[in-house]
Amino acid sequence: MNKQMTAADVVAQLEDGMTIGIGGWGPRRKPMALVREILRSDIKDLTIVSYGGADVGMLCAAGKVKKVVFAFVSLDFIPLEPYFRKARQSGSIEVMEIDEGMMLLGLRAAAWGVPYIPTEVGLGTDIVTKNPDIKVVDSPYDDKEWVAMPALKLDVSLIHADRADDRGVCQIAGPDHYMDDWFARAADKTFVSCDEMVDSQYFHDPAQARLVHWERSQTTGVVEIAGGAHPTSCSPAYGFDVPHFKAYTGSAKEETGFQGYLDTFLGANEEEYQQNVGGLDAIRAIELPTY
């Protein structure tokens, strides 16, 4: 089964009002080329589930978002994501604010087909008082109460991987795959952009196959977009683009705002975007961050 497609094919499968999970973590390995393709579309009213960074900020700024399910939205070295802040502070989006680990539990519940997973995480905090949809339940086994973290069922997940073959075997070669395997499992459809398409033979090497974190049956489509995580990192291939993120956050303070950022960088397609940010070689030359 050949699952190769284009970014435009992916967005053609999205609909207004969908719940979309986005892999990666803050400024790390986000499927930004697919996010940009959404920015170029007229899709709206999305619910976004994400360990959020500029993916969430950009979609909020572009008016694509109805609700965000989040534990943080951050660019790490710039702790506060400017456009997410604007959206929150203006009250223009709904939120479901949860603990980082609760998001993992919600994705697992969705993947496993159970309505919730019990946890003590969130007890005693405003996670349970500000989220009427998150219930506290009694246990059949003890006298304590527990948070029933509901399944976070996703219509679609978007993920960026290092390599994939045309059947949807996806490799994450960086040190951490974050919760991307659970985003893939929690969604009806998962679309993966990758830096490089490879022959299936590539995975015959056990060291390469070891870096495949979910089954190809969980992958609906793959898109080859070298540099597609920019401006986020795709370690070990390239780091996140600090000057670009500074320009992005700076644009939030300028009168032209996010539209100014889009006018400067977005372009009509990914080729134009990459020209606007200095080209693919420049992306590949960005050094890895030191934590």
Add this chain to the structure above:
Amino acid sequence: MTVASDYTLAELCIVAASKAFANDGEVLATGIGVIPRLAASLAMKTSNPDLMMTDSEAWMLSEPNPIGKRGDDHVQANESWMGFSRIFDNVWSGRRHAMLGPTQIDKYGQTNTSALGGTYEAPKVMMLGARGFPGNSISHPNSFFVPSHNTRVFMEGECDFVSSIGYNPERLPKGHSLDDIDIRLIVTDLCVMDFGGPDHQVRLVSLHPGITAAQVQENTAYPVFVEGDIPTTEAPTLEQLAIIAEMDPHNQRAYQIKDNPAGERG
């Protein structure tokens, strides 16, 4: 062990904060921010070599990494993989002690890292979000570092958004005891405190050189329990300062407390 006569307030705070980890045994120490991270690193290299630490990315280390850009000859001492999903397995097992700097800490030890002012639907200031703090606070010990001790941090009333559980009986989950919650040290630019007062009231543990108990109370919007003679926070030793310098070769500690004051004030 020679006590230093010349040290900065940041270095005093690192040494004071490192004591939080001294008796932890074999747990994952997570210091979020420069001073907490250096405190955990110092503890791992001195008082508690059994501590575990990560590289803040995906590896568990046998030796803490120095902060910031490292030379090409630096070999990171990995001992296992510790990606973010596995961090939760460790957090929920309780074998961890985290130190962080919340924006608000109320009289119950509840903290806020999320939203200030306005309404929750449209806060005046959106901050980081709840992050992992609801899970940390109910699962394992936590300590705090506050670089500017004032009544905006140690504030009147309850936090605008409670992102970590504290000793508030009104919010205590059914079947739990307040003793299940374990807030350890609060290290600030003025003093060291804990929640060891009557009914888990915040208590003064030591005063930094040149600071009085009255100053601490003035800068805390709720009563601080003060009993007997309060000791002065111990000055760093030369050995501790050398390890701190080795762990922070770019002197990032100098930028963590406003104007980088000397350790001895007044």
